[in-house]
Amino acid sequence: MSNPTSDIKDLLEFPARFPxxxxxxxxxxxxxxxFEVVRLHAPDLELAHIVARDSSSGKYVSLTVTVTATSKEQLDNIYRVLSGHPLVKWAL
Structure with a gap:
């Protein structure tokens, strides 16, 4: 699987708001x-920075977590921890 942040350093100037x-x-x-997992890597994250949306069946929930990214490495670490978390089906 490709890393969603592989070319991000060429596209963003840090710091940047990143969903x-x-x-x-x-x-x-x-x-x-x-919230707690992401906040370990983005300490300024607040609950107000997370928008939740239930699936049509109500079985799943999709979260949009908007962080203030300070580096590609920070984003890589967030994706790594989310992708490996047992509660997470996917992270984009």
């Missing part, structure tokens, strides 16, 4: 868990 899409099963712990 990350994360999908998982709709549970009470999904949003707060993703």
């Amino acid at each position: 990350i899409k994360v999908m998982g099963e709709r549970t009470d712990v999904f949003l707060p868990t993703i």
Whole structure:
């Protein structure tokens, strides 16, 4: 699988607001868990920076987490931790 941030350093000037899409099963712990995981790498993240949208079936939820990215390495670390998290189906 290709890395979504592979060419990002050529496209963005840092710092930059950067939306990350994360999908998982709709549970009470999904949003707060993703918030805490991303906040480890983006300490200025606030709950207001996350928009949740339920799937049509209601089984899944998609989150748009908008971080203030300071480097490509920071984004790579966020994608790495999200992609490896057991609650996450995918991260874009």
